[in-house]
Amino acid sequence: MHELSVAQALVDQVGDLAGQHGAKSVHLIRVRIGPLAGVVGDLLATAFPLAAAGTPAESARLDWVAAPIVVRCRTCGAKTEAQPNKLVCGACGDWRTEVVSGDELILETVELDIPESAGD
């Protein structure tokens, strides 16, 4: 449900970037989503055209990649992959771990169409 809010936030942010760079449109938007971010990539992609209508991002393609969940064990130090509801160490089984990847919600890159006269 809240993916539409996230899509609107993304479109705002991309619009700001387009404005800062004097771009007339946006070709491509790449985001990286971890399973622990609480945002579903496919739903974000569905919501995106609704949020982007009438903005510089209107004709942009949204590409999203899923980040793997990786935890580092505070007890044995191992770095292992984990499941969203089982963030325990894959090596020693201890639950005292920290997530090093898998909770990110990041705008990685945007590809902008910048008219030559607007370049600095």
Add this chain to the structure above:
Amino acid sequence: MCDTCGCNVTPGNAKFAYKPVEPGATTISVLQGLLKKNDDQAEHNRAHFDKRGILAVNLMSSPGSGKTALLEATIKALKGELKVAVIEGDLETENDAERIRAQGVPAHQIVTGTACHLDAHMVHDALHHMDLDGIDILFVENVGNLVCPASFDLGQHANIALLSVTEGDDKPAKYPVMFRGADAVVISKTDLLAVLDDFSPDKAERHVRELANPAPILRLSARKGEGLDAWLAWLRSQLAAQRARVAAGRTQRPAIQPEGALMHGAEA
């Protein structure tokens, strides 16, 4: 595996890695949180609280797990000791704010319409309707929902996730994003445990630990007053910690702030 800095690109796969960019197009590397605007507003809200020495606590749970009842019991217990204010979030009605005001405490209701969560901008707008002078603790009662509220920082210092014993002890395993981000987990309506033989507080606690979350698990019944002392002690310790932080010019983000994003250099 790194998709951002190009360290995984070899001469063999370079032609796949760098797709030709259309003429006139420029690629900008951004690497910032996708909710940057919300997060900026949340920082602004937090600075507002810190300036006044207020502890801001975000309550999240399913609808009907007892957030408002816990607030009512908390306000009664803290009367004369601490000044409390409440921001309520619901899709419709002023009912919860009225229940809080009946306790003699300022409350502002955010009516979200159809939105399934509060965001930092809604909380900021609500703050303009509230007089926070002399307030010690501001509670934000989020929209009843175990999914969406977990993704939005509001400017709070701590997150509470409530789990009532009628909901099932495996909720933390089913809704990991919410329960991973809790600074304290409240197991509510424990007076009903006597008639519910299928809820094990120990199992609920184990599911929280499996999310690598060391948060205290507070078992209580707001109606009967059982277990409230530990909850009030936790609140007092959080307020003391907040005052110490403010005195030292520091602040605290709730556990919900993705550590991973920080490690990826996404957000300062």
